[in-house]
Amino acid sequence: MxxxxxxxELITAIYDTDSDFQKQLILNPNxxxxxxxxxxxxxxxxxxxxxxxxxxxxxxxxxDIRNRxxxxxxxxxxxxxxxxxxxxxxxEIILDPFNGSGTTQIAAQDLKRNSxxxxxxxxxxxxxxxxxxxxxxxxxxxxxxxxxxxININKYIENDSISLIWTSPPYANLLNRKRxxxxxxxxxxQNEQFGKIEQYSQDPRDLGTMSIDDYxxxxxxxxxxxxxxxxPKGHCVINVPDMWWKNQRITIHVSxxxxxxxxxxxxRNTIIWDRTNIVNRIGIFGWPSNYITMGTTFExxxxxxxxxxx
Ligand SMILES: C[S@@+](CC[C@H](N)C(=O)[O-])C[C@H]1O[C@@H](n2cnc3c(N)ncnc32)[C@H](O)[C@@H]1O
Numbered sequence: 640m641x642x643x644x645x646x647x648e649l650i651t652a653i654y655d656t657d658s659d660f661q662k663q664l665i666l667n668p669n670x671x672x673x674x675x676x677x678x679x680x681x682x683x684x685x686x687x688x689x690x691x692x693x694x695x696x697x698x699x700x701x702x703d704i705r706n707r708x709x710x711x712x713x714x715x716x717x718x719x720x721x722x723x724x725x726x727x728x729x730x731e732i733i734l735d736p737f738n739g740s741g742t743t744q745i746a747a748q749d750l751k752r753n754s755x756x757x758x759x760x761x762x763x764x765x766x767x768x769x770x771x772x773x774x775x776x777x778x779x780x781x782x783x784x785x786x787x788x789x790i791n792i793n794k795y796i797e798n799d800s801i802s803l804i805w806t807s808p809p810y811a812n813l814l815n816r817k818r819x820x821x822x823x824x825x826x827x828x829q830n831e832q833f834g835k836i837e838q839y840s841q842d843p844r845d846l847g848t849m850s851i852d853d854y855x856x857x858x859x860x861x862x863x864x865x866x867x868x869x870x871p872k873g874h875c876v877i878n879v880p881d882m883w884w885k886n887q888r889i890t891i892h893v894s895x896x897x898x899x900x901x902x903x904x905x906x907r908n909t910i911i912w913d914r915t916n917i918v919n920r921i922g923i924f925g926w927p928s929n930y931i932t933m934g935t936t937f938e939x940x941x942x943x944x945x946x947x948x949x
Contacts, residue, residue: 640653640654640655640656640657641653641654641655642654643765643768645771645772645775649779649780649781649782650768650771650772650775650781650782650783650784651782651783651784652764652765652767652768652783652784652785652786653764653783653784653785653786654761654764654786655761655786656785656786656787664755664783664795664796665797666732666753666755666781666800667730668731668732668797668799668800668801668802668870669730669731670728670729670730670731670802671728671729671730671751672728672729672730674728678728679725679726679872680724680725680726680727680728681724681728681729682724682725686724690721690725693908693909693910693911694910694911694913695718695721695910695911695912695913695940696912696913696914696915696916697715697717697718697721697912697917698715698717698916698917699715699717699917700715700716700717702716702745702770702774703715703716703742704740704742704766704770709740709766710739710740710763710766711838711839712739712807713739713740713742714742714807714878715742715917716742716745716746716749718878718912719742719743719745719746719747719805720746720749720750722803722805722876722940723743723746723747723750723752723803723805724750725874726802726803726805726873726874726876727752727802727803728802729750729751729752730751730752730753730780731752731753731802731803732752732753732754732755732800732801732802733747733752733753733754733755733801733802733803733804733805734754734755734756734792734796734801734803734804734805734865734868735754735755735756735757735804735805735806736757736789736792736804736806736808736861736865737757737758737789737806737807737808737809737846738756738757738758738763738767738784738806739758739763739767739807739839740763740766740767740770741756741763741766741767741768741770741771741784743756743805743806744756744767744770744771744782744784745770745771745774747780747782748771748774748775748776748778748780748782749774749776751778751780752780753780753781753782754780754781754782754783755782755783755784755785755795755796755801756782756783756784756785757784757785757786757787757788757789757792758784758785758786759786759787759788759839759840759842759844759845760786760839760840760842761786763839764784764785764786767784768784771784788844789861790844790857790860790861790864792861792864792865792868793864793865793867793868796868797868798867798868799867799868799869799870799871800868800870801865801868801869801870801873802869802870802873802874803873803874803875803876804865804868804869804873804874804875804876805875805876806876806877806878807877807878807879808846808858808877808879809839809845809846809847809854810847810879810880810882810891811846811847811849811850811851811854811855811889811891812847812848812849812850812851812854813851813882813884813889813891846858851889851891851894854894855894855895855898856898858895858898859898859899859901859902862875862898862899862902862904863902863903866902866903866904866945869944869945870945871945871946871947871948872944872945872946872947873944873945874907874942874943874944875899875904875942875943875944875945876940876941876942876943877895877899877940877941877943878912878938878939878940878941879891879892879895879938879939879941880892880934880935880937880938880939881934881939882934883931883934886929892909892939892941895941896941899941899943903945903946904943904944904945904946905943905944905945905946906941906942906943907942907943907944908942909939909940909941909942910939910940910942911937911938911939911940912937912938912939912940913936913937914935914936914937914938915936915937918933918935918936921933
C-alpha cells in the first residue's frame with residue numbers, strides 16, 4: 640500500500656490497498672449548512688423549479704478532461720455539480736464507486752462537500768489526485784481516492800454515512816472492441832482513435848470486460864454492499880446509456896433498474912441527459928431500411944434512493 644497526501648487540503652490517494660486499511664475512513668457525515676433538517680438540499684425554490692424539468696443539457700468546461708488518452712469516458716463537471724446540488728448539503732459525503740478521473744470529486748470540492756472515490760486503475764487515482772490538488776480551494780473538505788475494486792467499498796465506510804452515491808459505471812463489455820469511427824467519413828475515419836480499444840483495463844474485475852449478464856450480476860452485488868452505507872432516503876444516481884450490439888438494442892438501463900430493485904433500492908426518477916449539444920459528428924446508421932437512433936445523443940440518469948424503512 641502507498642499513500643500520497645496533501646495535508647493542508649485533506650486530499651489523500653491510496654494506491655494498492657490491502658486489508659490493513661479497511662474501515663479507517665473516518666469522516667463526519669453531518670451537514671454544515673443551516674438548512675432545516677427536512678430539506679434534501681441547499682437549493683432555492685427557483686433552482687428547484689428549474690431542476691424539475693426531466694431533460695438536462697450540459698457543456699464541458701476548461702477543467703474537464705477531454706483527452707481520451709488520459710481517460711476515455713468522463714462526464715462534465717457541470718453534470719456532477721447539478722446532481723450533487725440536488726441531493727446533498729454542504730459538508731456531507733459523496734461517494735463515486737467508479738471514480739475515473741475524479742470529476743465527481745472536483746464538483747464536490749467546488750461545492751464544499753466531502754468525497755470518496757474508488758477506481759481499479761492506478762493511473763486514474765493519480766489523475767484524480769492531481770486534479771483535486773490543482774482545484775484546491777483551501778477549504779476544509781476531505782477527499783479520498785482509493786485504488787480498489789468497488790465490491791470492497793463497504794469495508795472502508797461506516798453504515799448510514801453517505802448522503803449521495805453518484806457515478807457513471809462501465810457499460811459492460813460494449814466498448815471492449817476496436818473503434819470503427821462510423822460517424823466519420825473518408826480519411827477522417829482513420830484518425831488516431833481508429834482501431835483502438837477504448838477500454839479502461841483488461842483486469843478481470845473491471846466491469847468493462849464483462850458480458851451484459853455477468854455485468855448485471857456483479858453490479859447487483861456491488862450495489863447490494865453499498866445500500867447500507869447510504870443514509871435512509873439517501874440518493875444513488877447512475878448514469879448509463881443503452882447500446883446497439885449486432886443489431887440488437889442492449890437496454891443496460893432496464894437491466895440495472897431490475898437488478899437494483901431486487902437489491903432493495905427504489906427508483907425515484909428517470910432523467911434524460913440530452914447530449915445533442917455536445918455531439919459534433921453525425922454518421923448515417925441503418926439508412927434506408929433500419930431505423931436506429933444514435934446512442935450517443937442521450938443517456939439515462941437513473942435516480943434511486945435507499946427507502947426510509949430499510
Ligand atoms: C465511465 S468511467 C468513470 C468516469 C468518471 N465519471 C469521470 O468523469 O472521469 C468508469 C470507471 O470505472 C472503473 N472500474 C471498472 N471496474 C471497476 C471495479 N470493479 N471497481 C472500481 N472501479 C472500476 C474504470 O477504471 C473506469 O475508470
